[in-house]
Amino acid sequence: MTRNAAISLTRIAVIVGGIVLLEILCRRHVINPLTLIPPSEMVTSLWHMFGSQKIWDDIAQTFSTVALSFVLSVTAGFALGALVHALPRVRRAIDPLLASYYSIPFFVFYPLLIALFGLNTVPLVVIGFVFATAAMVISTLNGLDRVPRVMTKTARILRLNPARAVWSVTLPSAAPYLFTGLKLALAYSFIGVIAGEFILSGGGLGYSIAYAYNDFDNQTMYALMMFVLVIAVVMNGALHVWEQHMSRKRTRA
Amino acid sequence: MTQAWSGLNSRMLDALLLVALALAVWQGLYEYAGEAAITSPLTTLGYASSLVKTSSFWTHAKATLAAFGYALAISIVLGVVLGLVLGFQRFAGDVAEPVLVALYTIPKVTLYPLILLIFGLGVSAKVAFGVIHGVVPVILFTLNAVKNINPVLIRTSRVMRLSTWQTISTMLTPAVMPELITGVRVGFSLTMLGVLIGEMFASQRGLGFLIINGINMHNVRMMMAVILIVVVFAIAANGLLLAFDKRMHRA
Numbered sequence A: 001m002t003r004n005a006a007i008s009l010t011r012i013a014v015i016v017g018g019i020v021l022l023e024i025l026c027r028r029h030v031i032n033p034l035t036l037i038p039p040s041e042m043v044t045s046l047w048h049m050f051g052s053q054k055i056w057d058d059i060a061q062t063f064s065t066v067a068l069s070f071v072l073s074v075t076a077g078f079a080l081g082a083l084v085h086a087l088p089r090v091r092r093a094i095d096p097l098l099a100s101y102y103s104i105p106f107f108v109f110y111p112l113l114i115a116l117f118g119l120n121t122v123p124l125v126v127i128g129f130v131f132a133t134a135a136m137v138i139s140t141l142n143g144l145d146r147v148p149r150v151m152t153k154t155a156r157i158l159r160l161n162p163a164r165a166v167w168s169v170t171l172p173s174a175a176p177y178l179f180t181g182l183k184l185a186l187a188y189s190f191i192g193v194i195a196g197e198f199i200l201s202g203g204g205l206g207y208s209i210a211y212a213y214n215d216f217d218n219q220t221m222y223a224l225m226m227f228v229l230v231i232a233v234v235m236n237g238a239l240h241v242w243e244q245h246m247s248r249k250r251t252r253a
Numbered sequence B: 001m002t003q004a005w006s007g008l009n010s011r012m013l014d015a016l017l018l019v020a021l022a023l024a025v026w027q028g029l030y031e032y033a034g035e036a037a038i039t040s041p042l043t044t045l046g047y048a049s050s051l052v053k054t055s056s057f058w059t060h061a062k063a064t065l066a067a068f069g070y071a072l073a074i075s076i077v078l079g080v081v082l083g084l085v086l087g088f089q090r091f092a093g094d095v096a097e098p099v100l101v102a103l104y105t106i107p108k109v110t111l112y113p114l115i116l117l118i119f120g121l122g123v124s125a126k127v128a129f130g131v132i133h134g135v136v137p138v139i140l141f142t143l144n145a146v147k148n149i150n151p152v153l154i155r156t157s158r159v160m161r162l163s164t165w166q167t168i169s170t171m172l173t174p175a176v177m178p179e180l181i182t183g184v185r186v187g188f189s190l191t192m193l194g195v196l197i198g199e200m201f202a203s204q205r206g207l208g209f210l211i212i213n214g215i216n217m218h219n220v221r222m223m224m225a226v227i228l229i230v231v232v233f234a235i236a237a238n239g240l241l242l243a244f245d246k247r248m249h250r251a
Helices: A003-027 A039-049 A053-086 A088-103 A106-117 A121-145 A149-157 A162-199 A205-214 A218-252 B002-033 B041-051 B055-088 B090-105 B108-119 B123-147 B151-159 B164-201 B207-216 B220-250
Strands: none
Touching: A003 A039, A003 B090, A039 A218, A053 A088, A053 A121, A053 A162, A053 A205, A088 A121, A088 B002, A088 B164, A088 B220, A106 A121, A106 A162, A106 B002, A106 B164, A106 B207, A106 B220, A121 A162, A149 A162, A162 A205, A162 A218, A162 B108, A162 B164, A205 A218, A205 B108, A218 B090, A218 B108, B002 B041, B041 B220, B055 B090, B055 B123, B055 B164, B055 B207, B090 B123, B108 B123, B108 B164, B123 B164, B151 B164, B164 B207, B164 B220, B207 B220
16 A cells, blocks of 8 residues: 555544544533534534525525625735736735735625625625735736746747747646635635625625524524535545646646 | 835835835725715824724723633644644654645634534634634644754754753754744734634624624624724734744744
């Protein structure tokens, strides 16, 4: 068995073991059922919820909001990153802003956004956008910084027009960093939207979790919590696998 | 010397321009949305300066700072210890790292009801929530700092027959310190975020509560003033840590 296989197997064993242990502790009532319900009950509860329309409305609302915030932040982040990269003076000026951007607890702005735009999905899109865009800007700058000089020189020698040069030289070299930006933008959009829904909103998965909590409805609450966490892990995991696949193709090429 | 001075001056100018730009955007939003939704920079500053003279503000500020202080201390101690263990135990580190990265990217807000059910309403829930936000980056940065220690350093210390204690104090600590400080800086920001979100969702005290209460009571002035104070504190603290961080990485 190779070392990597051993690591993966151990990881799976630890996670599965943890879930089984949790199941036993809950079933034996070592953990109070009012605090935590057994994982198996979360699954069956979620399965029942899939039978009703309510959860599909929540899913549709949350994911359309996340998708909008993700698309906007990637587009704007890439455009801003490319623009700032072309203007070194501006870049030097906003450098401290980028360095301290994520130290600002952005969620304190969420009530302000509600005051500005009303209690609808706009504040959610905006908070996800604000949270995700800087990651895309930073990744775009990193990517464009790391285009090898020899590549741009070659493009000039081959007399590629600017559009061709960007398409066949700049973008492929910057791709791994841009991909990191996409990954972060997706995770941050998701976190931003769910957190906003959770704090104060009128619908969506985050709202339904908060509602179930206030309603002492542990079955619904834990089913939804599990669902959100599984979706987040699967989404990030899929992007991670895709990234590794691309980088392997790159090294082979 | 003169060059350093002009560099410093132009950086100061840039910072001032950024602040001016932020104030202009703020004023623009105010002109657009009006008094009911947002207060102007000048009004907010005036209200904030009178707010910090009231004792009720400090009751809330102290509640937040206390929760944040405990959460930060736990995040750093727990994070550094776990990071060191996972860094030196290669196998355990490789098993744990992707799990930690996954924990970093999940929306931890959804876990808050669980924290509340375990700890009950109060300061310990806020501390726990701050810790689950802040501890992961500290672990990850420490782990990577240990993993990336140059093996030459360890061999050199063996060649020089340094005692274990001397190896730790003269080789290992300086080697991991810069990355560790970066981890603490990121942990600082995320712990604060966690504590504030915790206060916004279910709490009767603290600055997060004041902000969410501002929107519920249509007290926009209060909300804006507290947001301003929190953001200025966050940026100032991060600025200090960033300066320290840069110095560590240069040395």
